[in-house]
Amino acid sequence: DGGITQSPKYLFRKEGQNVTLSCEQNLNHDAMYWYRQDPGQGLRLIYYSQIVNDFQKGDIAEGYSVSREKKESFPLTVTSAQKNPTAFYLCASSPPGLGNTEAFFGQGTRLTVV
Amino acid sequence: QKEVEQDPGPLSVPEGAIVSLNCTYSNSAFQYFMWYRQYSRKGPELLMYTYSSGNKEDGRFTAQVDKSSKYISLFIRDSQPSDSATYLCAMIRFKAAGNKLTFGGGTRVLVKP
Numbered sequence: 001d002g003g004i005t006q007s008p009k010y011l012f013r014k015e016g017q018n019v020t021l022s023c024e025q026n027l028n029h030d031a032m033y034w035y036r037q038d039p040g041q042g043l044r045l046i047y048y049s050q051i052v053n054d055f056q057k058g059d060i061a062e063g064y065s066v067s068r069e070k071k072e073s074f075p076l077t078v079t080s081a082q083k084n085p086t087a088f089y090l091c092a093s094s095p096p097g098l099g100n101t102e103a104f105f106g107q108g109t110r111l112t113v114v
Numbered sequence: 115q116k117e118v119e120q121d122p123g124p125l126s127v128p129e130g131a132i133v134s135l136n137c138t139y140s141n142s143a144f145q146y147f148m149w150y151r152q153y154s155r156k157g158p159e160l161l162m163y164t165y166s167s168g169n170k171e172d173g174r175f176t177a178q179v180d181k182s183s184k185y186i187s188l189f190i191r192d193s194q195p196s197d198s199a200t201y202l203c204a205m206i207r208f209k210a211a212g213n214k215l216t217f218g219g220g221t222r223v224l225v226k227p
Contacts, residue, residue: 041219043202044217092157
């Protein structure tokens with residue numbers, strides 16, 4: 001089945017550690033996105049990538065890093081510089097073109113700092 | 115001020131009632147308007163999208179856009195308990211660096227049997 005797979009579903013991190021969240025898609029979509037969701041604040045864009053080996057900062061990129069070495073994969077690293085990393089992280093992808101606006105979402109990774 | 119404002123709710127209605135959800139926005143560059151539904155601990159799924167002012171219907175759902183007032187709405191007729199979820203409005207503006215999707219904060223809806 002085509003779709004977006006995020007792993008793990010739940011992740012616990014100690015303060016001061018970096019962690020990497022996985023996002024893989026087999027939809028052959030060019031664009032991929034990472035969002036953070038906090039209660040009452042909707043989805044906020046962290047990073048997005050339109051093509052392989054290229055990505056742009058979103059609205060809240062500080063403390064995060066990404067790579068896009070393959071079309072199918074867009075991993076997000078939450079670094080120790082991110083002051084409040086506990087949140088629900090969502091990865092999405094969308095096909096290219098102005099007429100293709102639908103973003104398909106994964107099921108999310110809930111990150112908790114302990 | 116946020117670019118997209120949405121009442122967080124919760125909005126509680128009896129089964130069969132009409133659910134009315136709204137978002138306002140400040141940036142006239144937004145061109146596409148979408149509504150997503152998100153069940154607890156799940157990723158959002160697209161319900162409807164539109165790009166022009168006016169109404170668009172899909173089954174029990176009607177999306178309404180008023181670009182002059184920078185206001186969009188989603189109506190759910192004959193609401194069911196399975197409609198209980200968080201509803202997110204989203205808007206997109208096309209940029210050379212890539213299309214940027216901006217979300218509202220979401221409204222939590224509870225349909226009581």
